[in-house]
Amino acid sequence: MNPEHDQRLNALLREWQPQADLPPRFESEVWHRIALAQERRSDFWSLDWLFRITCQPRLAFAIVATAVLLGTGLAAWQAQRNYHHEMAASKSRYILSVDPFANTLLTSNP
Amino acid sequence: MKRLVVILALAVLLGSGAYFVSYGVARCTFCRMPDANDSSSWLRQEFHLSDAQYAQVKKLEADYHPHCLVMCDQIKQSHLALKNLILANGAMTPEIETALQKDGAVQQEWREDMLRHFYEVSQAMPPAEGKRYLQIMQAQTLEPEKMSNEMAVPH
Numbered sequence: 001m002n003p004e005h006d007q008r009l010n011a012l013l014r015e016w017q018p019q020a021d022l023p024p025r026f027e028s029e030v031w032h033r034i035a036l037a038q039e040r041r042s043d044f045w046s047l048d049w050l051f052r053i054t055c056q057p058r059l060a061f062a063i064v065a066t067a068v069l070l071g072t073g074l075a076a077w078q079a080q081r082n083y084h085h086e087m088a089a090s091k092s093r094y095i096l097s098v099d100p101f102a103n104t105l106l107t108s109n110p
Numbered sequence: 111m112k113r114l115v116v117i118l119a120l121a122v123l124l125g126s127g128a129y130f131v132s133y134g135v136a137r138c139t140f141c142r143m144p145d146a147n148d149s150s151s152w153l154r155q156e157f158h159l160s161d162a163q164y165a166q167v168k169k170l171e172a173d174y175h176p177h178c179l180v181m182c183d184q185i186k187q188s189h190l191a192l193k194n195l196i197l198a199n200g201a202m203t204p205e206i207e208t209a210l211q212k213d214g215a216v217q218q219e220w221r222e223d224m225l226r227h228f229y230e231v232s233q234a235m236p237p238a239e240g241k242r243y244l245q246i247m248q249a250q251t252l253e254p255e256k257m258s259n260e261m262a263v264p265h
Contacts, residue, residue: 078133086146093152094153100181
């Protein structure tokens with residue numbers, strides 16, 4: 001590259017003043033977003049976000065409420081699953097008690 | 111840090127509490143388990159029998175059960191006799207034919223008795239439930255091997 005050409009280009013760039021209508025506080029917003037992005041990246045693995053969440057009463061309540069809902073849902077699912085399992089076993093017991101042939105088959109073919 | 115520990119502990123405590131309470135409530139209300147010691151409790155649960163209907167079903171069961179045991183014994187003996195004859199002979203013999211006929215007669219008697227009992231039990235239930243009971247139990251009369259295999263396969 002020609003050094004003389006570079007100097008001229010640099011001078012031209014210094015003189016250039018773009019006339020664009022930027023929103024108010026554009027520059028500070030940009031820096032704020034950059035800072036936030038850096039903060040998020042560094043905080044995720046240090047679990048700082050968790051500390052921040054628990055400092056907010058609404059989010060802390062949401063954590064506890066989610067745990068309660070999960071517990072209730074899991075219990076309902078488990079109770080229903082056990083119920084169907086028990087009912088199937090109970091049906092087998094009934095059939096064995098009324099059907100001598102089923103009884104014979106099961107006892108002769110263990 | 112302290113706040114985080116308190117909130118997480120609270121979440122675990124209340125979540126576990128909700129689990130145990132909900133499980134207990136579910137088992138006491140809509141997921142009532144049938145009595146494992148009572149073979150007829152399935153009927154009560156599955157067909158929503160009242161106390162009076164259940165008592166009548168229990169009486170029918172009590173009347174039928176001794177006969178069921180006798181039938182069970184007869185089927186076992188008939189099968190055993192047939193099996194011994196089949197293994198003792200190298201070809202079809204008149205004894206095997208007789209044993210086959212006897213086995214068939216025992217099986218027919220068993221089917222008739224069982225079907226009679228199923229009809230009696232279904233009549234002790236509300237009509238719609240009685241019909242549903244017969245739909246389930248007819249397979250036991252027509253395809254006993256299939257039903258027994260399903261029962262033998264652990265789920």
